[in-house]
Amino acid sequence: MKRFSLFLAALTLVVAAGCGNGNNGGNTATDAPKNNAEKPAEGQKKNVTIKVFQFKVEIADALNRMAEAYEKETGIKVEVETHGGGEDYSALLKAEIAAGSEPEIFNAESFAAFDAYKDRATDLSGETWAKDVVPAAAVPAQVDGKLLGMPMNIEGYGIFYNKELFKQAGITENPKTLTELENVAKKLQDAGITPFSTTNEWWSIGHHTINVALADQADPVAFVEGTKNGSEQFKNNEIFKKWINYVDLVFKYSQKDKLTTDYATQVANFASGKSAMIQQGNWIQGDVDKVAQLDIGLMPIPYDDSGNAHIYTGPANFWVVNSKSKHPEEAKAFLDWMVTSETGKSYLTKEFKFIPALTSITATSEDVGQMGAEVSEQAATAGGWQWGRYPDGVPQGWGAAMQEYQGGTINQEQLFDKLNKAIDEIVSK
Template structure:
């Protein structure tokens, strides 16, 4: 991956198009005050660049509450409206010397361009409380550079009432069972899938994680892609996955390439389709649209091997990181510590944000995390989970593979060409 300094010139023009949101204030967490601006009696603004649009309103409430209880510190929260814009805008802000103090990073290879610009958080009080698997994405050379936002599960979400109406008594765990369920839904006058294929994010990240996670050893497969001993073309798991993709297209909404995230969420929440690919991060969105939505979770089968397919994909949704050259990094640390350790912060994580916590001492409340989070938690407790791997991809691969999948949906390329384009994109973008 290219270092940030090498892309600065290219991004100077992009930064002119960026706009930020206004903020409020707050002061200390549970950590004792250090020699920051707030300690000197000056009003401080902590600029936060938030990736998760689903919690935008809840974050505003948190901001207001933090400011009331912590006079002297302002929180300027800027929530991105599209996942595919986040990294581009972040790089542009770096290029124009307008970096946020706190921002999001997925870790693994996505942290490579940023690690030299991140504050080491290894000595923070919450580090020892993080679930072991949640430390992994931002651990590097014995140091921890990020605080995990939460755990999330990716799967098929389904409308339980529509399944009941179609007479589907057993949740599908194989591809054949899924197609049978789709046929029953159609026979009952119900659109089986609501797909949102208008951007690369849900394709290159979420959909394509399925065959990667189901490799016998995903990390070994990624290593093989990098050293040339493994390929997408000819890989049986990826070939099987295309059959699931075909099924979603065949039994899905006809305008999927122009159906965006908001429209798909609304259509699903209002009962216009029975199944959608998503995760517990969407619970706050559904609750606003239809608080009575009876929604559940099931696996994303690519073939008829039930043992391979009866699982969901769980990982750290994102991580909070701190810009090491921030003039208010001490106050930024205090805010993150407050979020992870105070009663108010814990309440926001579990009840307002409806997160599955990534901390040992914070327990998910089923009534707080919502029905989706509660069912994802059951999969976690049963050990029926596979990981998230897109943060390990070469920079830009998810975007290009998502674009190839859009071409496939449009009928411009066939399966072999699709896998071939995946291979060409990886080969072009992998580290030399």
């Protein structure tokens, strides 16, 4: 069984250069180890309910089971409300708060995403688990020296592929360049196999795909700031000029109904063997396992023929304790239990299949699945997540532009102009 200490060490070096958010049903239940019943911590009230407003649809079922286990151990009820997939989670959360419904715990992305919640996010720096957070995973949630969120986990994305379908098409070597990737796509197509399963979801073809070119800039942070102040234009950037060729290749060699394919269908198509490749992250492991036990590999994403291709890793999201909710102390206690109790840690690794963001939690390749193990193997050369450096609304604007481009209603130059415009419209407000 492979443990992930080396992965976390590599991640500390990789993500420190800049990381961000991630996007993105539960897994088959297993019997989690039982703790001795725990009493509510000092300052907690008995017989209360805390609400968790979260985005990660892949863990929804398992998170509900975890909440039930917590109630059995402590007497504190946890209600989970999940909004993700094609929904705009951020907009729904803001609407929830505006309506006067203050969840005790909610998810926030990274860096700029915390700006909207500075008046609500509780400083978690003094929590017992805070010292164990992988330093690079903490950086995106640190504001004015305060840790405003607990990193949910570490994730990575690239091109996952079905090894059996590659074998059927006579593919014996993984492509390392864009030209080689197109040759692989042609071989698959000639063998009657759809090369890519893609989606029309704004977040997937938007910030995940765009991040490939952002992260590969010589200085990603400087480039991001340049796009904000107007000194950098996507259409004038050499990496984006190459990146668009990768986008075109994926759209060309994907399923015919891609314009109406949502995230769940995209993953199901890959899991059922209807396509050989998918640009997604290890977060799809549980949904794939529900359909089939595939032999899966992971390729870096090539956007040119330099051979300088990467996967991209970062903290998926953050748990934020809402200081304006009714029960913030109970919320902090729940998060503490999640990462320190044997029950909580078992759910995180074995059922959520999370790569832990805390060094105090041990996970094996068997726990996190083949996809998580593949991510860990390539972590040392991974790129970071940069879209979280933009304020809320920018990635959504990017996604809308990418949907237009995917549908053929705008050309490359118009796409690049719209990517800059999406920034200008938010930053200039």
